[in-house]
Amino acid sequence: MKKVHFKPAYYTHLLLTAKIIVITGLLTLKISASIAQTGPFPLKPIDEKRVREIEKMLSDKPSGFGKPYHERKVWDNLLKSGNYDRFLRGMKDYSFPAFSKDDYFSLSNGSASSSNAGLTMMRKRAEGLAKVTWAECLQNEGKYTRMVEDGLRDIINQKSWVSPRSDHDFKNYNGLAYSVELTSSLYAHTIAQTLYMMGNKISPKLRKEAIDALYTRIFNPIHHKFKTQNNDKENHFLTADNNWNHVCLAGLVGAALTVIEDKHERAVFTYIGEYYSRNGLAGFNDDGYCVEGVTYYNYGFGHYILLREGIWQATGGNIDLFNDPKVQKIARYAPNIEVINGVYPAISDCREGATPDEAMMIYLNRSLGLGIARYDTLTNESGTSDNRKSVMMAFPNSSSKSMPKKNMQKEGANIRSLFEQTGVLVCRPLPGASANIGVALKGGNNNESHNHNDIGSYTIVQGNQIMAGDPGVIPYASNIFDPKYRYTYKTVGSYGHPVPLVAGSQQRPGKLAEAKTVRTDFTKEKDNITLDIASAYNVPGLKKLERTMDYDRSDVGSITFTDSFAYANPQEFETVISTRSKWKQISDNTLLLTRANEKMLVTFSSAGNKLLLKSEEISEGGTPYTRIGISVSKPVSEGQIVITYRPQN
Structure with a gap:
């Protein structure tokens, strides 16, 4: 039997060209990769003039988030708050997660169809180091010191810090090259925070070994990148314009500011964070829209906050990455994309039910004076699954020092949000009205990061339930980011979305596939x-x-979609309802959707054309949903299909 080797693929920011070659009985999938999305700030030599300016802003000693364990007043206050009692009870029988070689190689040996096992195993170990560090710093009894040191030593000696799907040819695992990517940057910052928080509880020998490992795997590869000005795919995050940029920079720069003694070198990494983080901002549209969806907004922009706070604290507030007008617009993405009642559309690789990270939104609201009442209350409650953001939020930071805005925004006062450049429209009922339905309609183009070929897709919310619309993400299979296979998944291609199937064809990928706004008419009603x-x-x-x-706010409200089409010759035409609601047909042209305690009537019609209905359940590893196809009964040259959603009285 032939053995199949799959070399892990990068995320969607890579264009992959696959070629299957049979050599001496081995079937090997060879992948060549190039950066698909590059920001406007290319790789260039370090600006030493700016570095010297930054150096003057830095303190003589490195510092991380929070305080070291020996500053007992602040740690004892956290312990006495009671917020960590449950966590500490759960830590009594805690075992540090082991490295699994089988999980790491599960993609390459064909034992897994998804890269989740290896990635989860890797990140659970970083989480483990953070948790035992938290436990020891809170209690200060020496109970977890040995576990911290053993875990730290184990991770230092771990063959790879990168995600298995990013370890091309397993160069990291075999020590041939080292990459700064999503997981290795997490490891670096977590290790640095552990050294900072644990202070002299870590032996000098182990501390040196940890810092040496940080240089070998993280700092030196970046120094080499700038020294050689090598613009290949290695450590490409510097010029990426998606979530990789901010995630990797936050870990890299955060680790450097926390452990590097040399002030000039710290200034170099601060400069790298200051300059190249603009590429990540460029990945957001000028209207503040995040094409990657709410889940990746939390992840990518959440790490931009980590980067901003780290540099802000290290420079005494002299460098503030929020001093960019675009940041204010990006910060308002979350409240603007909300449909109603805390429900958000699952656009792109976003799961249904995803919401903005609350701690992140509190930070943004206070720091930028957004004036959103529900995100104004500061809390010391903090998670313990990492020792970066959780520590930053548990201790005083720039947002906690900010005064709340006096004139708070009334909930539900904004009946409409339009991301004008992107072409995404969210419509909501009038405050206090009997209508309790809202909708998000997506325009955009099919070249967006984590895109689903979904121009014209929509999400309909009634009460706090998504009644119909975008199905969201499915679990990442091993080939889901390979363009050759990505859109063979029904949920990723347009087939699973509430968009037309035109002459049997789905939407195509690429920037040429772009929605254009023909007309708008917005009124109060x-x-x-x-x-x-x-x-x-x-x-x-x-x-x-x-x-x-057409979104109608009167009475109980209604939402109508009209698809108007014309062909040169008669062709088939189908439009789609995608839903996780229970449904049944109650008349020739009416469906009843039921989800939780919400009920919605859906009517459909086409003047002069008989319509056919067919349904299909789709899962692809995720939560199942139903695709209901509504098509003209025979090929036609032109026509319309009209679908109206209305709450059942």
Whole structure:
């Protein structure tokens, strides 16, 4: 039997070209990768003038988030707060997670269809080091010191710090090269925080070994990158314009500021964070929209906050990465993308039910004066699964020192959010109205990071339930970021989304597939928008494809979608309802959707054309949902299909 080797693939910011070659009985999938998304700030030599300016702002000694264990007043106050009692009870029988070689190589030996096992194992070990560090610093009884040291030593000697799916040719595992990526940057910052928080509880010998490991695996590869000005794919995060940029920079710079004694060298890494983090900001649209969805907003922009706070504290507030007008718009992405009642659309690789990280939003609200009442209350409650953000939020930081805005924004006062550049519209009912439905409609293009080929897709919320719309992400399979296979998944391609199937064709990927706004009409009572989505379909003879949405705030409210199409010759046409609601057909042209305690009627029609209904359950490893196809009964040259959603009285 032939043995299959899969070399792990990068995330969506890489273009992958796969070639299967049979050599001496071995079937090997060779992947060549290049950076698909590059920010406007390319790799360049270190600006020594700026570094010297930064050096003057830094203190003589490195410092991390929070305080070392021996500053007992602050740690004892945290212990006495009671917020960590449950955590400490759970730590009594805690065992440090072991490294699993089988999990690390599960993709390459064909024992797993998903990279989750290896990635989860790697990150659980970083979490373990953070948890035992928290436990010892809180109690200060020496009970966990041995476990901290053993865990730290074990991680230092671990063959790889990177995610298995990022370890091309297993160069990291075999010590041939070292990469700063999502997981290794997490390890670096976690190790640095452990050394800082534990202070002299860590033996001098182990401390030196840990710092040497940080240089070998993290700091030196970046020094080498700038020395050689090597612009290949290694450590490409510097010029990436997606979540990798901020995640990797936060870990790299955070670790450097926490453990590097040499002030000039710390200034070099601070400069790297200050300059190259602008690439990550460039990945957000100018209207503040995050194309990667709420989940990756928490992850990517959440790490930008870590980077900002670390540099702000290290420079005494002299460098503030929030001093960019675009940051204010990005900070408002979360409240603006909310549909109603704390429900958010699962756009791109975002799971249904995802919400903005509360601690992150409190930080943004206070730091930037957003004036959102529900995110104004400071809390010392903090998680313990990491010793970076959790420590930063548990101790005084720049946001906790900020005064709240006096004029708070009223909940539900904003009946509409339009991300004008992106073409995403969110419509909400009037405050105090009987209507309790909202909708998010997505325009954009099909070249966005973590994109799902979903121009024209929508999410409909009634009460606090998503009744129909974008199904969200499925578990990451081993090949899900390979363009050759990505859109073969129904949930990632347009097939699983509430968008048309045109002459049997799904939407195509790429920037040429771009929604264009034809017209808008926004009033207090109604919102109307028409998108031209024809460019998303590579269908010869397609003359017209427009999607119009009418949102009516009167009475209990209603949402109507009209798909208008025209072909040069008669063709098939189908539109789709995607839903996790229970559903049944109650008349020829009416469906009843039920989810939790919400019920919604869906009517559909097409003047002059008979419509056919067919349904299909789709899972692909995620939470199942139903795709209900509504199609014209025979090929036609032109027509319309109208679907209206209305709460059942």
